[in-house]
Amino acid sequence: MNARKLTLRAIALGYLLVILVAPLSLVVWRTFAYDASGAWKALSDPDTVHAFKVTLEAAAVAVPLNTLFGVLCGLAIVRRRFPGKGLVNAFVDLPLALSPVVVGLALFLLYGRTGWFGSWLNGHGYQVLFALPSIVIATVFVSVPFVAREVIPTLREIGDEQEQAAHTLGASSWQTFWRVTLPSIRWAVVYGIVLTTSRCLGEYGAVAVVSGSIQGKTETATLRVQEEYENLNTGGVYGISLVLAAIAVTTLILMSIVKPSEERY
Amino acid sequence: MSISVRNVSKRFGDFVALDGVSITVAPGSLTALLGPSGSGKSTLLRVIAGLETPDSGSVFIEERDMTGRRPQDRGVGFVFQHYAAFKHMTVFQNVAFGLAIRKRPRAEIRKRVAELLELVQLDGLAGRYPSQLSGGQRQRMGLARALAVEPSVLLLDEPFGALDARVRTELRDWLRRLHDETRTTTVIVTHDQEEAMEVADEVVVMHRGKVEQVAGPRELYDLPANEFVMTFVGQANRLGDAFVRPHDLELTLEPNGTTREAMIERIVHLGFEVRLDLVREDGERLQVQITRDEAEQLELESRQIVFVKPTRQTTFR
Numbered sequence: 405m406n407a408r409k410l411t412l413r414a415i416a417l418g419y420l421l422v423i424l425v426a427p428l429s430l431v432v433w434r435t436f437a438y439d440a441s442g443a444w445k446a447l448s449d450p451d452t453v454h455a456f457k458v459t460l461e462a463a464a465v466a467v468p469l470n471t472l473f474g475v476l477c478g479l480a481i482v483r484r485r486f487p488g489k490g491l492v493n494a495f496v497d498l499p500l501a502l503s504p505v506v507v508g509l510a511l512f513l514l515y516g517r518t519g520w521f522g523s524w525l526n527g528h529g530y531q532v533l534f535a536l537p538s539i540v541i542a543t544v545f546v547s548v549p550f551v552a553r554e555v556i557p558t559l560r561e562i563g564d565e566q567e568q569a570a571h572t573l574g575a576s577s578w579q580t581f582w583r584v585t586l587p588s589i590r591w592a593v594v595y596g597i598v599l600t601t602s603r604c605l606g607e608y609g610a611v612a613v614v615s616g617s618i619q620g621k622t623e624t625a626t627l628r629v630q631e632e633y634e635n636l637n638t639g640g641v642y643g644i645s646l647v648l649a650a651i652a653v654t655t656l657i658l659m660s661i662v663k664p665s666e667e668r669y
Numbered sequence: 670m671s672i673s674v675r676n677v678s679k680r681f682g683d684f685v686a687l688d689g690v691s692i693t694v695a696p697g698s699l700t701a702l703l704g705p706s707g708s709g710k711s712t713l714l715r716v717i718a719g720l721e722t723p724d725s726g727s728v729f730i731e732e733r734d735m736t737g738r739r740p741q742d743r744g745v746g747f748v749f750q751h752y753a754a755f756k757h758m759t760v761f762q763n764v765a766f767g768l769a770i771r772k773r774p775r776a777e778i779r780k781r782v783a784e785l786l787e788l789v790q791l792d793g794l795a796g797r798y799p800s801q802l803s804g805g806q807r808q809r810m811g812l813a814r815a816l817a818v819e820p821s822v823l824l825l826d827e828p829f830g831a832l833d834a835r836v837r838t839e840l841r842d843w844l845r846r847l848h849d850e851t852r853t854t855t856v857i858v859t860h861d862q863e864e865a866m867e868v869a870d871e872v873v874v875m876h877r878g879k880v881e882q883v884a885g886p887r888e889l890y891d892l893p894a895n896e897f898v899m900t901f902v903g904q905a906n907r908l909g910d911a912f913v914r915p916h917d918l919e920l921t922l923e924p925n926g927t928t929r930e931a932m933i934e935r936i937v938h939l940g941f942e943v944r945l946d947l948v949r950e951d952g953e954r955l956q957v958q959i960t961r962d963e964a965e966q967l968e969l970e971s972r973q974i975v976f977v978k979p980t981r982q983t984t985f986r
Contacts, residue, residue, distance in 0.1 A: 573767035
């Protein structure tokens with residue numbers, strides 16, 4: 405190996421070490437070395453358990469919804485022609501471009517007492533803001549792009565010849581989707597789901613604005629970290645952070661195990 | 670089963686792909702659609718298969734109007750230039766696809782696929798994935814897949830276009846033999862006139878979205894309908910208003926009144942055949958084809974002056 409390759413590798417590894425590995429390891433180390441009992445105490449606190457439950461509930465709605473939307477949207481953008489296609493394509497990326505806090509503010513205005521939807525919903529006895537629905541809506545919003553963004557280039561790459569072949573062999577559109585299209589894009593979908601899940605678990609800004617962070621009610625795991633930090637309960641901060649990081653790392657490891665080595669045929 | 674295309678037109682934006690095309694394909698025949706790229710031959714094939722919707726005109730297969738029908742309801746087998754193999758399926762699953770869609774019993778599928786794989790000489794490779802096959806093998810798998818559902822017509826879109834020359838001739842012969850055995854009405858699209866002449870009973874020559882001539886290979890070569898067919902199917906020299914094939918030029922070393930003078934620019938030895946590039950005084954170029962024996966007798970050399978006379982020529986209008 406020549407010196408140039410070595411230098412490049414050292415820079416890449418060094419960068420990863422400083423930006424990713426070091427902070428993550430620090431979380432692990434601090435959790436156990438610093439205040440392990442405090443971490444455990446914070447994690448077994450019913451409010452923390454509830455916070456994780458809220459996070460998972462929001463993800464449980466957002467992930468399937470955005471997977472379905474992402475696949476359908478990808479198919480529409482790549483395989484169909486319709487007016488306003490460019491606009492749809494651009495709008496899918498909007499949640500990536502917007503700061504989550506702005507998203508939260510927009511939802512706040514929309515669902516607030518005097519907002520367009522809020523006034524009607526409040527009039528009919530539905531509470532959206534400072535309740536689970538607003539957390540779910542915010543989470544869905546910020547995690548829209550990931551499946552679509554993974555699926556679109558893959559659909560473009562495989563082209564539509566295999567689908568045409570399936571049609572000439574007698575397959576309906578539905579059969580073609582299940583037997584040909586979906587198996588061809590399955591790793592893009594899986595990867596999209598992993599990214600969507602990570603985004604849902606990590607969401608902070610938009611949810612912080614709309615949920616009100618009510619302990620044991622509308623507090624998510626990430627908001628709980630903030631809460632513990634403000635209460636100077638460092639053990640709790642590390643403990644909850646560790647669990648969040650562990651979930652993320654586990655999903656990534658699981659995926660690399662399940663995914664076959666020849667990822668693209 | 671017969672195919673009849675009546676007055677079909679198709680545009681893509683400003684580009685006219687098909688301009689009032691009508692053709693009839695006889696049952697059990699092997700017909701080639703021949704033309705340069707952009708001539709509309711592939712579009713015509715895709716219109717027959719239902720993969721493209723014509724702007725006007727109609728398509729009949731076995732006397733049944735198929736014009737508005739979806740591809741899956743037409744009973745056609747289609748073979749793609751770039752194979753369109755189902756990459757996530759094994760060779761067996763690829764060939765079995767059409768039968769699985771038709772919910773045939775498993776034992777029957779297994780038997781039929783085994784038969785087909787033997788027919789296309791892929792037995793023993795049933796468990797492989799398309800990525801583990803060569804181009805020629807992939808295309809034979811594509812053929813087996815199309816034949817599995819016993820289509821009433823078999824449509825091939827430049828099936829050998831992506832293969833190297835040797836495999837291409839091999840598969841061409843093999844397709845001809847397969848057709849002689851199965852007698853499935855077959856339409857093959859190609860831009861290679863040699864391929865069309867070699868494999869087909871009848872050739873439809875297309876140019877700019879129109880049919881220029883429909884004829885058997887021999888008639889097409891000997892009695893071309895117009896200038897385009899004359900120059901596209903086989904080589905032709907232009908002598909004033911007339912066209913002369915390179916092998917219809919007689920070469921002599923002495924002038925005799927009706928001959929024209931020319932200089933040999935290049936001699937190309939192609940085994941049995943020798944090809945000469947000549948330049949006339951006025952700068953016009955001629956291609957002459959003679960046999961090796963003739964060339965040896967004349968003791969031809971580069972830059973030599975020779976005299977040519979057409980033995981047979983064609984004039985249009």
